[in-house]
Amino acid sequence: MIVFENVSKSFWTGKQRKVILERASFRVELGHSLGILAPNGTGKTTIINMMAGLEKPDEGDIRRSSRVSFPLGFMGGVVSKHSARENARFIARLYGLDPDYVEAFSRWLTGIAEYFDQPVGTYSSGMRARFTFSLLLALEFDIYLIDEGMPSTTDVEFNRKAGSILRDRLRDSTVVVVSHQPATIEKFCNRAAVLRDGQLYQFDTLEEAKRLYDYQS
Ligand SMILES: Nc1ncnc2c1ncn2[C@@H]1O[C@H](COP(=O)(O)OP(=O)(O)OP(=O)(O)O)[C@@H](O)[C@H]1O
Numbered sequence: 001m002i003v004f005e006n007v008s009k010s011f012w013t014g015k016q017r018k019v020i021l022e023r024a025s026f027r028v029e030l031g032h033s034l035g036i037l038a039p040n041g042t043g044k045t046t047i048i049n050m051m052a053g054l055e056k057p058d059e060g061d062i063r064r065s066s067r068v069s070f071p072l073g074f075m076g077g078v079v080s081k082h083s084a085r086e087n088a089r090f091i092a093r094l095y096g097l098d099p100d101y102v103e104a105f106s107r108w109l110t111g112i113a114e115y116f117d118q119p120v121g122t123y124s125s126g127m128r129a130r131f132t133f134s135l136l137l138a139l140e141f142d143i144y145l146i147d148e149g150m151p152s153t154t155d156v157e158f159n160r161k162a163g164s165i166l167r168d169r170l171r172d173s174t175v176v177v178v179s180h181q182p183a184t185i186e187k188f189c190n191r192a193a194v195l196r197d198g199q200l201y202q203f204d205t206l207e208e209a210k211r212l213y214d215y216q217s
Contacts, residue, residue: 002028002051002068002143002176007060008198009046020046022198023060028176030066030142035185035206036178037213038195044178045071047195048147051176066142066174073147075132080121084110084131087120088138095139102138109134109161130158137165144170146177148184182210 004027009020020043028034028051038044048071049055050062070077078087085103092102107116110130115123120131136144170188177188185192185206192209193202203209 001030001063001065003061003063003065004050004057004200005061005063007050007057007062009043009050009055009057019198021057021200024199026193026200026202028143028174030174032191033170033175033177033189034202035189035192035209036176036195036200037182037185037192037209038178038180040180042195044180044195045147047200048145048176048178051143052145067140068143069136069139069141069145071145071147072136073129073132075128078120078128078132078135081119083118084112084116084120084123087131088135091135091139097139102135105138106131106134109137109158109165111155111158126154130155130162133162137162137169142173144173144175146175146188148177148179182206182213185209 005025006023007021007025008023011018011020036044036047046055050057052068052070053064054076077091084106088103088106089099092099110116110127112127112130115127120128123131175188177185179185190206191202191204192206193200194209194212196212201212
């Protein structure tokens, strides 16, 4: 479970305060995947980063009592001067997993051949996206955090393999997806929330959430 209690978060733009959350309280419960709808630039990534523990609230508490993933596509834990092999093995150890397994899984899924042994800094953005996605799928989490759906990779074979593993994984786990498009949320969850005026309004159905979201738009 992830619990937000009286959480406030804002940024100072130099001219005004950009409010993301204003004493907001909500929770993500295991078994109840949640889609958060919000227009671009209103705080989706900030909320996902706070759920992952990458960003701190200004005030309030965020408590995590489950294994929460890093956001899909997050590159912060990957060191560019090391190869995918070295990164995969290091991250496996951090999570207490078998480095041989994580390396083999990631090597197979990314399909980047000899580049797997080259520094990550030499990869194209698509190769990097495939590598971090493979790490997310190699590790096991209770709650997966996804910012705007699948990462944009044009590799058809990778999308097919990764998409099918992700769908299997999500059957037994919980996902939080943030997007500005109801269609993206629809792929992953049937419950949705709308971020508005610093509050997160949760609904039992995506239809209800869409009504508020469309009204707001
Ligand atoms: N470190 C920061 N300092 C100042 N402003 C920030 C900072 N991080 C984010 N912001 C601002 O906060 C707002 C929300 O940013 P965020 O990236 O969370 O939005 P988003 O909904 O994910 O946007 P997009 O859909 O465009 O990716 C934006 O106006 C952004 O410019």
